[in-house]
Amino acid sequence: MADRVLKDLGDVLRIARKNDRCSGAVLASRAGVTQPTVSRVENGQRVSGVEAVERLIAALPFSQEEAGRLTLMARGAYALAAEDKRVDAGVSLVPGAGRKLLTSASVVCGFQDAMVPALLRIPEYVSVDAGDLGSSADLGKALADEGKTFRLVVTESSLRTWPGSGEFMPAQLEHLLAVAQLPNVSLGVIPWGVGLPVMPPHGFTVCDEAGVLVETFTAEMTLTGLKHVTAYREAFDALEAVAVTGEDFRRVVERVASDIQQIIQ
Structure with a gap:
């Protein structure tokens, strides 16, 4: 469930970045994260914490309402991931x-x-x-x-x-x-x-x-x-x-x- 949400979220962020004519390096600089972090988020992969995803959302030209929705989406996905305990972890x-x-x-x-x-x-x-x-x-x-x-x-x-x-x-x-x-x-x-x-x-x-x-x-x-x-x-x-x-x-x-x-x- 969490992985599916992160994949959908990554797709939304990638489309928004491209529509803004913004490279991954430029977005990383705006958000204060590394370029590999941008790539991982856009590919639906987890990073060290949801804060990095929130920074990317804030750095893109979303409306306040849309940014809030995406932020809640990201927080929910990371909360689900934290609950997904593996027996072999x-x-x-x-x-x-x-x-x-x-x-x-x-x-x-x-x-x-x-x-x-x-x-x-x-x-x-x-x-x-x-x-x-x-x-x-x-x-x-x-x-x-x-x-x-x-x-x-x-x-x-x-x-x-x-x-x-x-x-x-x-x-x-x-x-x-x-x-x-x-x-x-x-x-x-x-x-x-x-x-x-x-x-x-x-x-x-x-x-x-x-x-x-x-x-x-x-x-x-x-x-x-x-x-x-x-x-x-x-x-x-x-x-x-x-x-x-x-x-x-x-x-x-x-x-x-x-x-x-x-x-x-």
């Missing part, structure tokens, strides 16, 4: 739960700042740590499914650190460049010198609205529930906004590859 350490969540998701958003993400690791990278084989060895095959969308962000630092000798890193970086060309993959890097808008203490992967995967040193946690998913999704949106893609991504990766070649020769 919380933290799970069940082995394999994260893999199942990832392989069933249609949209996967991942961030890593200390290593190459599991989805992007070549076998040589994986095999350096035998304990990693079960979690990463076959995940990369999921990228070939064009019915799924992958939005992945890494920091330049994650490309400049590696397990073992690093002899495989040139091949690993070539693999990243190849993956970035896939039609269903958006791969970005946050270069050195760019400040992070948020500072996650660990890498994470958001799977649709269903849950978040977090790898720790000893276990893989699966976080479910609106609070967790929304917080991590908004963190990802903010990090993706400062990442570079396309040719800029290629230039960063090639610069890293050149530096690594000098180290491992």
